[in-house]
Amino acid sequence: EAGVAQSPRYKIIEKRQSVAFWCNPISGHATLYWYQQILGQGPKLLIQFQNNGVVDDSQLPKDRFSAERLKGVDSTLKIQPAKLEDSAVYLCASSFGDRANTGELFFGEGSRLTVL
Amino acid sequence: GNSVTQMEGPVTLSEEAFLTINCTYTATGYPSLFWYVQYPGEGLQLLLKATKADDKGSNKGFEATYRKETTSFHLEKGSVQVSDSAVYFCALSDLSGTYKYIFGTGTRLKVLA
Numbered sequence: 001e002a003g004v005a006q007s008p009r010y011k012i013i014e015k016r017q018s019v020a021f022w023c024n025p026i027s028g029h030a031t032l033y034w035y036q037q038i039l040g041q042g043p044k045l046l047i048q049f050q051n052n053g054v055v056d057d058s059q060l061p062k063d064r065f066s067a068e069r070l071k072g073v074d075s076t077l078k079i080q081p082a083k084l085e086d087s088a089v090y091l092c093a094s095s096f097g098d099r100a101n102t103g104e105l106f107f108g109e110g111s112r113l114t115v116l
Numbered sequence: 117g118n119s120v121t122q123m124e125g126p127v128t129l130s131e132e133a134f135l136t137i138n139c140t141y142t143a144t145g146y147p148s149l150f151w152y153v154q155y156p157g158e159g160l161q162l163l164l165k166a167t168k169a170d171d172k173g174s175n176k177g178f179e180a181t182y183r184k185e186t187t188s189f190h191l192e193k194g195s196v197q198v199s200d201s202a203v204y205f206c207a208l209s210d211l212s213g214t215y216k217y218i219f220g221t222g223t224r225l226k227v228l229a
Binding site: 003004031033035040041042043044045048050055056091093095104105107108109110 | 120152158159160161162165205214215216217218219220221222
């Protein structure tokens with residue numbers, strides 16, 4: 001079974017530039033999560049989708065971050081313009097959600113962003 | 117709101133030593149509790165879970181018991197190996213509601229041969 005796919009794995013940009021991260025969840029997983037993991041900290045939820053609807057985006061800095069999940073499958077997270085403090089690993093995770101939920105989140109390997 | 121607090125690392129142990137990583141939580145209702153592990157260069161993966169009070173989750177020699185009275189879910193292993201070196205995250209989730217997961221800050225474990 002294919003896992004959660006993310007790209008790119010690494011990205012280096014200058015501040016005020018834009019960047020986009022892509023995530024393809026495990027087939028059949030209704031719920032998709034984007035987390036931000038700053039070095040030395042735990043994952044912080046940015047946005048949670050159920051199918052193609054947003055469940056929680058309360059911690060998403062909406063003046064610069066946006067995310068979409070068209071057709072309820074893959075998702076894109078965009079940052080524009082980037083700030084130095086956005087340097088982090090962006091993790092995508094998926095789960096079954098409210099159907100056959102085993103409680104397990106499946107994570108991708110993450111996209112490491114460095115803002116100079 | 118819900119939160120998870122876990123002991124700061126790094127924790128450095130010799131091979132075959134006993135491991136305890138403390139985790140306490142604050143939550144309304146009855147969350148499910150998890151330990152995730154992140155090996156070097158890899159994504160987070162589920163280590164074990166417990167969905168109700170007094171449940172014990174176990175996997176790969178690791179154990180944790182859901183203690184409602186002390187709001188704790190401490191991770192233990194009787195004899196660690198070098199291959200257990202990783203970062204361990206305690207987490208909670210409301211599996212009957214929003215399925216939102218909240219993670220602790222992580223504890224880095226280094227096991228020396």
